[in-house]
Amino acid sequence: MKQKVTLKQIAKELDVSISTVSKALKDSVEISLDTRQKVKAFAKLYNYKPNNIALSLKNRKTKTIGVIIPEIVHHFFTTVIGGVEKVANEKGYNVIICSSNNSFDKEVINLEMLASGSADGFILSVAKETQLKKDYHHIEETMSQGMPVVLFDRIIDEVVCDKVIIDDTKGAQTATNHLLSIGCKKIAILTTVDYISVGKLRTNGYLRALRAYDITEKEEFILKIEDIDNCEAEISEFLKDKDIDAIFAVNELFAVTAVKVLDVQGKKVPDDVSVIGFTDGILSKHFIPSLTTVSQHGEDMGIRAAKLLIDKLEGDDEVTEEYRTVIIDTSLIQRKSTKKIGSDPNN
């Protein structure tokens, strides 16, 4: 196994100095044409590639963006990453991804590791545990060391930095409005416990829509699911003998599980109950019936987040001092889990 070839080796081989080699490869006029050609030929022959590590050390930047997400096996987060990669690659940045696995500790470790030299800035969606614990020292420390951070989706209000979010409240409100507009009146919501920020916001949107329609919300129409892995049992229990005509679920899994449970309980979607989910993932698209859902435009989020970060990374100090919050519009994708408007004149 040969080792990677360095400037030093080329210099030795050609009996010139290291700086001559470096300059020759950069086509510096300081070096004679003859030498330049010789060096370049030699470099190509030995497949010379400058060592990024050395460059990073010298330039004090890595040209790398660190992305930390709560789960790697998750459609939405990967679409965001797709967006980040797109603009990062365009602008000559590398993307390094770590998952916190929803663990606070792992989030801290990952961030510290990347912050100590591996990345110039971060795009980050915080772990559940972090939201629960309300401990953000690692993020603030990172920023205080001069590394910009862009928070997305699961953000933290208390931390002052660039943010990219969707308007969860509005998205949920739109979804609920749609259910109301097709004539549903008894709308249940399947949501998460309150410390998950997006869950809470979506619940608020649901409530707001009901109030705007002068429908009083009922406690028994709200299910806050604790254990996501075991949501089917909770949903089944919740839906049992409940007189509803629509369900708004704050994520894809709750939505399909609801459809499944309804099926078992002998109710048809969308004929008996309309269902709307959140997040336009694989499941929503391919399920039978395909799910009407609120799309978060994950790729757009990634694109915006990356742009925000790179602006900060490359901007002058004026830009550096102001923080922006970008709100990505959601859109309602109508599929087959909800009735069409006017499809049932009796409602």
Add this chain to the structure above:
Amino acid sequence: MKQKVTLKQIAKELDVSISTVSKALKDSVEISLDTRQKVKAFAKLYNYKPNNIALSLKNRKTKTIGVIIPEIVHHFFTTVIGGVEKVANEKGYNVIICSSNNSFDKEVINLEMLASGSADGFILSVAKETQLKKDYHHIEETMSQGMPVVLFDRIIDEVVCDKVIIDDTKGAQTATNHLLSIGCKKIAILTTVDYISVGKLRTNGYLRALRAYDITEKEEFILKIEDIDNCEAEISEFLKDKDIDAIFAVNELFAVTAVKVLDVQGKKVPDDVSVIGFTDGILSKHFIPSLTTVSQHGEDMGIRAAKLLIDKLEGDDEVTEEYRTVIIDTSLIQRKSTKKIGSDPNN
């Protein structure tokens, strides 16, 4: 914004030399207890973290594993990454992920970028384009520079290195056998074009199972799908008025699309047609009916791949010279898209 604190700054502040600081932080006996404590207190106060870049440069290794996959928005690949991260983190390695987006060029660029200093070794599943183009110079070049590569799933026979695969042929054979064993006789296969190695192998497994049962394969029962994004039309056309009692699909998407198409064509799954897919992803688990499928145990693959790589990275030169191929056992997960054995005595 304060900058990151370095040894030099601490040294200056405390009026000692850089090496004293370095040694003090490492609790070297060379340094007096008094100085050690002072330095450590100061370092903690200023939140000193050694600069990874400098360490990488000095140690000539990054403690980072590069993972390159064809698609980041893909359940199977992300589960593999999960496995890689698990063992990497245990062993003190960082994981850096890039997606090639199934593009040969992007695969080359990513690999070269990471190879020039960002990672010590690679875990890689090649892009479709690479399989088509049969150009593996980037991989061989990387290895010839002393960086180990572990190929997984979509591997390349011609490249000599460590590999982690499932036995696609056997998995497909098992699936087909299962269909045969529950009494199906007219089994169609939904597969990919031949240059996708795993598609071809799975097709072979299907054929082998049929032959073992003395059933002659029929050309008209085999559909090689070109355009994955538009598979519904192809499948619909293919299935039209076709007299079959089972379908083996080489991936999840083909399987659910088949179920959908069958539904439209008025056939029931599993009563009229049994369906088996490949890959145990979100769709298979949550679809109605839930899909019987061949699980690839993605996380296990990642774990094994990472172990293989780290062994090579940390092993002495003897280990370095031998290459292993690990075959992960697939397992058939029986769900509701296939009839139970003996459920229909007429078959």
Add this chain to the structure above:
DNA sequence: TAACCTTACGCAAACGTTTGCGTGTGGAAA
């Protein structure tokens, strides 16, 4: 022939670490 200007290259510092070895200071032993 002397003075000067190009040309073409090398030197050295810097990025932040680690570490083997050299060395000054102090005290203890002879």
Add this chain to the structure above:
DNA sequence: TTTCCACACGCAAACGTTTGCGTAAGGTTA
């Protein structure tokens, strides 16, 4: 008083780059 030995610390090189500046050699001009 001299000799010796710990002790506690600093020096310098190394990892691979880049780049401003210094400087030889050679040629041109007066």
